[in-house]
Structures are given as structure tokens and as C-alpha cells.
Amino acid sequence: MVAKTRLLVPGTIRDRVLDRLKDAFDVVRIERADPALLARSEAASISGVAVSGGLGAAMIEHLPSLEIIASFGVGYDGVDVAAAAARGIAVTNTPDVLNDEVADTTIGLLLNTVRRLPQAEAWLREGRWVREGAFPLTPLSLRGRKAGIYGLGRIGMAIAERLKGFGVGIAYHTRRPREDVPFAYYPSLAELAEAVDILIAIVPKTAETHRTIDAHILRALGPNGVLINVGRGWTVDEGALAETLGDGVIAAAGLDVFYDEPNVPQALLDLPNVSLLPHVASASVATRDAMADLVADNLFAWFERGAALTPVPETPFVRKAGNDLESLR
Numbered sequence: 321m322v323a324k325t326r327l328l329v330p331g332t333i334r335d336r337v338l339d340r341l342k343d344a345f346d347v348v349r350i351e352r353a354d355p356a357l358l359a360r361s362e363a364a365s366i367s368g369v370a371v372s373g374g375l376g377a378a379m380i381e382h383l384p385s386l387e388i389i390a391s392f393g394v395g396y397d398g399v400d401v402a403a404a405a406a407r408g409i410a411v412t413n414t415p416d417v418l419n420d421e422v423a424d425t426t427i428g429l430l431l432n433t434v435r436r437l438p439q440a441e442a443w444l445r446e447g448r449w450v451r452e453g454a455f456p457l458t459p460l461s462l463r464g465r466k467a468g469i470y471g472l473g474r475i476g477m478a479i480a481e482r483l484k485g486f487g488v489g490i491a492y493h494t495r496r497p498r499e500d501v502p503f504a505y506y507p508s509l510a511e512l513a514e515a516v517d518i519l520i521a522i523v524p525k526t527a528e529t530h531r532t533i534d535a536h537i538l539r540a541l542g543p544n545g546v547l548i549n550v551g552r553g554w555t556v557d558e559g560a561l562a563e564t565l566g567d568g569v570i571a572a573a574g575l576d577v578f579y580d581e582p583n584v585p586q587a588l589l590d591l592p593n594v595s596l597l598p599h600v601a602s603a604s605v606a607t608r609d610a611m612a613d614l615v616a617d618n619l620f621a622w623f624e625r626g627a628a629l630t631p632v633p634e635t636p637f638v639r640k641a642g643n644d645l646e647s648l649r
């Protein structure tokens with residue numbers, strides 16, 4: 321009998337990933353990605369990892385036969401890609417299959433923030449409509465606004481497509497301008513913030529995006545300004561945001577992501593002009609199933625056909641016979 325390829329799944333992952341893998345692979349589970357939880361002898365037999373969340377350099381180093389890390393989610397900031405790339409280990413993510421869900425949630429969050437829909441529903445549920453009459457008119461509206469998208473990639477484009485239907489102006493900032501869009505390009509985030517009154521952040525967590533939305537950017541957005549963040553909490557200086565929201569430097573904010581999840585700063589929780597969601601932008605059964613399938617499909621593609629479906633740009637590797645890996649570059 322030929323031994324099955326051994327995969328490691330540290331921590332929790334959607335059951336659908338495990339169901340897809342269990343017959344074809346020998347799946348080893350550990351509670352979390354911690355080298356201390358896997359004996360050296362066992363670690364040596366692991367060829368692939370499926371993970372939701374983080375896989376650090378120490379865990380990667382602990383797996384001498386590792387060829388591929390299939391990460392659940394399009395953002396792969398939890399995986400030490402530099403450590404993987406240095407060893408020729410492929411890393412895959414789950415791009416595209418979540419674009420529409422995340423973009424839909426972004427629009428919902430924007431409407432909740434601007435038109436105060438959660439507060440209006442609470443008003444009804446608390447019996448205040450009956451006792452006190454109509455919910456107060458919202459000072460903010462989408463009418464006449466211009467939205468700036470910070471990160472016009474796969475999801476940013478899906479957000480822009482939806483915003484067109486709302487009749488708001490659209491502008492964007494990325495490091496390189498896109499040639500395939502009619503939207504106004506601003507070469508810096510500060511210039512974009514100056515030009516718009518809605519700023520939507522959908523950039524990855526990288527060294528370059530750390531706390532780039534700071535007091536300076538929020539001041540540029542102005543007193544009618546609305547910040548929406550669906551990328552990573554890492555991108556926002558949450559202290560500056562709470563202060564500017566409290567002082568009326570900007571009007572409101574809607575956040576799906578936070579710097580230290582699941583911990584949300586009390587200063588934000590205390591503010592009436594912020595709408596908060598617990599990182600749910602992709603969180604429908606259908607979309608999480610599609611993401612789970614792409615994790616599994618990447619592992620099948622790698623071990624059966626020699627090339628992953630959605631490798632991240634830093635690890636464009638293919639697999640050759642005898643665990644001999646090669647870069648496509």
C-alpha cells in the first residue's frame with residue numbers, strides 16, 4: 321500500500337476543508353501552530369499545511385519536508401511568506417471567490433454608517449417609535465459625495481462597481497495607477513483623502529500600510545468625512561480615529577476589522593458615530609465554502625498535477641518529481 325501524503329492542519333479551519341482532504345490525505349491535527357505540539361519525527365513527514373490564521377517562521381522551520389502552505393483567506397499576512405519563499409515552499413491564498421461578498425458587506429457598512437440603520441432598527445425594537453415618534457433624520461447622506469478607494473485591487477474593483485450604482489464620484493489611490501479604469505487616480509493617500517469625503521480602505525497588511533490612516537489623513541478627509549475599513553485594522557491608527565471622531569474632525573466611521581482582533585478599543589465602542597462589525601465581510605456560508613474549496617483544490621492541484629491554482633506572488637513555485645521544486649520566475 322502506498323502511504324498517503326501527510327498534511328498538517330494547525331488550529332481550527334472550516335470543516336469543509338477537512339471533509340475534502342480526509343480521504344486523499346493523511347491529515348494530522350494540532351491545537352495551534354506551535355512546534356512544541358508536534359514531535360520532530362512526525363514533523364518530518366509533513367508535506368503540506370492547510371491553515372486559517374497564522375503560520376510563523378518557527379513552525380515552518382519545524383517542517384523540513386514542507387512543500388506547500390494553503391492559507392484560508394485572501395489576506396495571507398498571518399503566514400511568514402518570506403520564510404516560506406526562502407525554502408522554496410509555495411503559499412496559496414483564496415482570491416476572487418470572496419470579492420462580491422466583501423464588496424456587498426462594504427456597501428452595507430457604508431449605508432449603516434451614513435444612514436444610521438442599526439440605530440434606527442434599535443429605535444423600533446426598543447419601542448421608541450411608538451413612544452417618541454419618528455427616528456431622527458440622519459445628518460449624513462450619500463447624496464453628492466465622492467468616494468476614495470484606498471486599494472483598487474480585486475475587492476476594491478468590486479466595491480467601485482457597486483458604488484457606480486449609487487451615483488457617487490469615485491477616485492482611488494494605489495502605488496501604481498491602473499490603466500483599465502475611468503476613476504481619478506491620486507498618487508498619495510493624503511491627496512486622495514483631501515479630494516474625497518468617503519475613504520474606503522481595502523489594502524493588505526504590509527509594512528507599507530501600517531497605520532497609514534492617521535490623524536493627518538483623517539484631518540484631510542474633513543468634518544463631513546466618513547472612513548470605512550474592510551481591509552485590515554493594521555492600516556488605521558485607532559487612537560487617532562477615536563479622537564477625530566469624538567472631536568468632529570471627521571463625521572463617522574464604519575469598521576469591519578481592528579488592530580488587535582477580537583479586541584475593540586473601548587474608545588471606539590463608546591462613540592455614537594461609528595458602526596462596528598466583527599470581521600464578517602466574507603462570512604456567508606456560500607462564500608466561506610468557496611474559500612474552503614479553494615484551499616483544498618490548491619492542495620490537490622499541487623500534489624496531483626504539480627502546480628498550485630492560486631500561489632501568492634512571492635512564491636511562484638511548481639513541483640517536480642521527487643520533491644524537487646522550481647521557481648517559475
Ligand code: NAP
Nearest residue numbers: 395471472473474475494495496523524528550551601602
Ligand atoms: P489585491 O487584489 O491584491 O488588491 C490590493 C490593492 O491594494 C491593490 O490595488 C494594490 O495596488 C493596493 N496596495 C497594496 N499595497 C499598497 C500600498 N502600500 N499603498 C497603496 N495601495 C496599495 O487584494 P484583494 O483581494 O482586493 O484584498 C485586499 C485585502 O483585503 C486583503 O489583503 C485582506 O487583507 C483584506 N480583506 C478583508 C476581508 C474582511 O473580511 N474584512 C476580506 C477579504 C480581504 P498596488 O499594488 O498598485 O499598490
Ligand code: 8YV
Nearest residue numbers: 372373392393394395599602
Ligand atoms: C476571512 C479575510 O475572515 O480573506 C481575508 O483576508 O480577512 C476574511 O475573508 C479570514 O481570512 C478568515 O479567517
